[in-house]
Amino acid sequence: xxxxxxxxxxxxxxxxxxMDIEELKGDLPAEVARLDKQLDSLSAGISESxxxxxxxxxxxxxxxxxxxxxxxxxxxYQDQLILxxxxxxxxxxxxxxxxxxxxxxxxxxxxxxxxxxxxHLTEQVKADEIALKEKTGLFAKHQKSLQQTIEETEVEAxxxxxxxxxxxxxxxxxxxxxxxxxRGAHNGEAVVEMSRGSCGSCFSELPAxxxxxxxxxxxxxxxxxxxxxLYHSAE
Ligand SMILES: [Zn+2]
Numbered sequence: 001x002x003x004x005x006x007x008x009x010x011x012x013x014x015x016x017x018x019m020d021i022e023e024l025k026g027d028l029p030a031e032v033a034r035l036d037k038q039l040d041s042l043s044a045g046i047s048e049s050x051x052x053x054x055x056x057x058x059x060x061x062x063x064x065x066x067x068x069x070x071x072x073x074x075x076x077y078q079d080q081l082i083l084x085x086x087x088x089x090x091x092x093x094x095x096x097x098x099x100x101x102x103x104x105x106x107x108x109x110x111x112x113x114x115x116x117x118x119x120h121l122t123e124q125v126k127a128d129e130i131a132l133k134e135k136t137g138l139f140a141k142h143q144k145s146l147q148q149t150i151e152e153t154e155v156e157a158x159x160x161x162x163x164x165x166x167x168x169x170x171x172x173x174x175x176x177x178x179x180x181x182x183r184g185a186h187n188g189e190a191v192v193e194m195s196r197g198s199c200g201s202c203f204s205e206l207p208a209x210x211x212x213x214x215x216x217x218x219x220x221x222x223x224x225x226x227x228x229x230l231y232h233s234a235e
Contacts, residue, residue: 001219007171008179008220009231012191014164019188021153021160028146035139042132049125056118063111070104175220182228191229202226 077097084090168176182190192200197211204225206214214221215232223230 002217004171004175005217005220005229005231007167008175008191008229011164011167011171011179012189014160014167015183015188015190018157018160018164021157024153025146025149028142028149032139032142032146035135035142039132039135039139042128042135046125046128046132049121049128053118053121053125056114056121060111060114060118063107063114067104067107067111070100070107074100074104179229186226186228189228191231192223194230194232199223199226199228199230201228206230 074097077093077100081090081093084093171179179190186201189201194200194206194211194214195203197208198205202223202225204223206223210221210224213219214230217232221230222228
C-alpha cells in the first residue's frame, strides 16, 4: 500500500503541475472561442444586411421607375384634357389623373421609406464592419498569445503527460478511477497532505488515531469529512 500511496502522490504532483500549465493559458482559450463565435455572427449579419440592401435597392428603383411612368401618364392625360368635348369625358379623365397621381404619391412614399431603411442598414453595416475589424484584431492578438503560451509550455506539458502515463499504468485501475473521481470533485485535488492533524483540503480536524495512521503511511486513508486521500510528508 505504501507504494500505491506514493504513486498516487506522484500522480497528484504531476496533475497539479499540468493544472498550473493550464492556468497559465487562463481565460485565453475561452476568450478565443468566444471571439471566434462573435466574428462568425458579425460576418453573417453583415452579409445578410448587404443582400437586404441589394434587394431593397432594386425595389426602390422599381418604385421610382413606376413613379416616373405614372407621371408621364398624368402628363399625357393632361394633354388630352383640352381635346375632350364632353363634360363626362372630362370628368372621367380627371378621375384617371387623380388616381394616377395618388398611385404615384403612394409609390413615392414607399420608395422614400425604403431609402430610409437602406440608409439605416448601411449605417449598421458600417458599424458592424468597424466592430468586425476591431474584434478580428483582438482575436489575432489573443490567438497569438495563446499560441505562444502553448508553445512555451508544450515541452513541459508533453514531458508531464508522458510521466503521468507511466505512473498511471502502475496504479490499479479501480484506485485510479477513484482518484480521478475525487480529482473531479475537488478542483483537481485528490491526494492532499495532512496539515497539523487536519485535512489539508477541508481543514477539519482528524481523529488522533486516524492522524497517526496517516503518519504511518501504510494505507490509503481518506478524510472522513471531504473524502480526499490524505498523506503525511516527512519533509
Ligand atoms: Zn477533508
